[in-house]
Amino acid sequence: xxxxxxxxxxxxxxxxxxxxxxxxxxxxxxxxxxxxxxxxxxxxxxxxxxxxxxxxxxxxxxxxxxxxxxxxxxxxxxxxxxxxxxxxxxxxxxxxxxxxxxxxxxxxxxxx
Amino acid sequence: xxxxxxxxxxxxxxxxxxxxxxxxxxxxxxxxxxxxxxxxxxxxxxxxxxxxxxxxxxxxxxxxxxxxxxxxxxxxxxxxxxxxxxxxxxxxxxxxxxxxxxxxxxxxxxxxxxx
Numbered sequence: 043x044x045x046x047x048x049x050x051x052x053x054x055x056x057x058x059x060x061x062x063x064x065x066x067x068x069x070x071x072x073x074x075x076x077x078x079x080x081x082x083x084x085x086x087x088x089x090x091x092x093x094x095x096x097x098x099x100x101x102x103x104x105x106x107x108x109x110x111x112x113x114x115x116x117x118x119x120x121x122x123x124x125x126x127x128x129x130x131x132x133x134x135x136x137x138x139x140x141x142x143x144x145x146x147x148x149x150x151x152x153x154x
Numbered sequence: 155x156x157x158x159x160x161x162x163x164x165x166x167x168x169x170x171x172x173x174x175x176x177x178x179x180x181x182x183x184x185x186x187x188x189x190x191x192x193x194x195x196x197x198x199x200x201x202x203x204x205x206x207x208x209x210x211x212x213x214x215x216x217x218x219x220x221x222x223x224x225x226x227x228x229x230x231x232x233x234x235x236x237x238x239x240x241x242x243x244x245x246x247x248x249x250x251x252x253x254x255x256x257x258x259x260x261x262x263x264x265x266x267x268x269x
Contacts, residue, residue, distance in 0.1 A: 143189070
């Protein structure tokens with residue numbers, strides 16, 4: 043199974059600060075169809091996960107553009123440019139290139 | 155608007171069975187696969203598998219073969235998850251999520267297994 047390693051496991055930020063979360067894959071996530079099925083999700087406290095970014099860098103509809111995704115093959119990054127209070131929660135990367143679908147272990151974002 | 159509404163919390167004893175539902179609305183049900191994801195208390199997300207809502211064919215992750223069954227009531231735009239012979243380690247929140255990119259999620263169903 044593909045292992046996704048997220049760092050850091052926890053992150054503390056002030057409002058307005060920019061932060062990045064890394065997700066490294068044990069295998070290349072470039073699919074034979076040319077797409078890379080690496081997504082980012084946010085799970086706010088007590089809520090279900092919400093899709094933020096799909097296929098590395100595509101912003102899901104309705105998601106603020108302070109969120110951005112980048113990377114390729116095995117190294118991926120989620121950046122939040124100007125953290126807001128509502129961004130607190132656990133961020134997960136997720137891959138769907140290789141079966142079974144797997145998730146990273148999560149990065150908890152706390153607001154100082 | 156697109157919604158996935160799941161059934162309510164369940165309290166079961168070891169050895170019992172439970173059936174969880176996920177009712178979709180706001181889109182054509184058979185156009186998107188339905189995935190199931192487990193989250194144990196205080197833990198991360200674990201993919202259980204998915205069901206092709208057009209053909210009804212289920213696919214299970216290795217850890218969820220045997221006691222877990224995905225099914226459909228397509229006429230009611232509903233996907234179901236049934237767990238038999240419940241064990242303490244099945245205590246978790248179970249989510250349904252739509253499509254290849256898991257773009258919409260149900261609110262989750264908390265299943266508690268306790269004697």
